[in-house]
Amino acid sequence: MNPNSPTPPNPLVKHWRRAKRSLGRRWREWRLPRGYIRLGTRYGGWWIDVNLIGANALLIDAGLGEDISFPTAFLARFAGSQVIGIEPNPRSLAYYQAHPQIGMEIREQAFWTHAGETLTFHLPRPQDTLPKGADGVSGSLVGTHEYVVGGETLTVLTTDLATLLSQAGRSECDVLKLDIEGAEYAVLHQLCASGDIRRARQVLIEFHHRVTHHRLEETQAATETLCRCGFRLVHTEGRNYIFRRKD
Numbered sequence: 160m161n162p163n164s165p166t167p168p169n170p171l172v173k174h175w176r177r178a179k180r181s182l183g184r185r186w187r188e189w190r191l192p193r194g195y196i197r198l199g200t201r202y203g204g205w206w207i208d209v210n211l212i213g214a215n216a217l218l219i220d221a222g223l224g225e226d227i228s229f230p231t232a233f234l235a236r237f238a239g240s241q242v243i244g245i246e247p248n249p250r251s252l253a254y255y256q257a258h259p260q261i262g263m264e265i266r267e268q269a270f271w272t273h274a275g276e277t278l279t280f281h282l283p284r285p286q287d288t289l290p291k292g293a294d295g296v297s298g299s300l301v302g303t304h305e306y307v308v309g310g311e312t313l314t315v316l317t318t319d320l321a322t323l324l325s326q327a328g329r330s331e332c333d334v335l336k337l338d339i340e341g342a343e344y345a346v347l348h349q350l351c352a353s354g355d356i357r358r359a360r361q362v363l364i365e366f367h368h369r370v371t372h373h374r375l376e377e378t379q380a381a382t383e384t385l386c387r388c389g390f391r392l393v394h395t396e397g398r399n400y401i402f403r404r405k406d
Contacts, residue, residue, distance in 0.1 A: 188206075191206060194210040195208050195209075198232035199232050202226055207233075207401075211360045211404075212240075212333050212334075214239065216334075217240070218230060219242075219243050219332045219359075220244045221245040222245065222246065223244045223338075224297065225251055225254045226294075227263075229336070231260055241262055241327070242262060243263075243264050244263060245323075247315040248282065248296055268315065268317060270318060271318070271345075271346060272319060273319055273349070277314055279302075280313050281301070282310045282313065283298055284307065284310040288309075289306055293306055297340050298310075298340065299339075299340035299341050300315075300339070300340070301371050301372070301373075303341070304370060305371070306340075320356075321358075330358065331360065333360050335359035335363070336364075338365040340371070341373060357389060360403070361402065362401075362404075364399070366381070385402055389404060389406065390403065
């Protein structure tokens with residue numbers, strides 16, 4: 160045996176680490192308040208409190224990717240519900256056109272701090288140049304995202320929460336989901352400053368610290384700001400944070 164060869168990983172240690180992560184996840188899920196259920200796949204699903212879902216429920220889902228198991232399960236679970244999906248990536252839009260869902264409306268726009276702006280959207284690099292496990296559809300308004308650096312761009316029109324609610328004839332939405340690849344920091348800052356964040360009963364956010372120029376400390380600061388605006392952090396799952404309005 161070559162003494163300079165790397166030591167192969169101990170399968171027992173690897174198994175223990177995997178089991179430890181699984182037990183930790185299950186423990187956190189067990190501590191969720193009564194009424195929380197998970198909708199969608201392990202990859203694309205989210206926890207929501209069914210007790211906060213009203214009649215004719217509205218989910219605003221910003222940043223869909225190609226796993227639409229969450230909004231599809233939402234429509235199936237809550238009769239008469241509606242989903243407004245926001246997605247500027249052409250590849251994702253082509254997927255939705257091939258897989259239309261009754262009750263789901265897709266907007267070819269980017270979710271941002273203000274509506275009606277024209278911004279640069281950075282497309283992900285080719286799949287073979289992305290990190291292992293990257294889905295290849297995660298474009299971003301943030302040019303520092305590790306999936307888009309060096310990739311192509313396109314021009315997109317923006318929308319925001321107030322505009323979407325006005326167009327839907329609603330004063331609030333039951334669930335606001337933000338998976339917008341680093342743009343969530345600016346969006347949350349504006350929503351909290353204006354008070355419009357309280358027009359959502361539940362807020363689900365995938366934060367993108369470290370994969371963009373944003374740091375973990377900025378995620379922690381955003382969480383504290385949301386809590387000061389009347390929300391409670393209920394659960395975390397990796398970079399996914401689940402909030403509910405306190406009233």
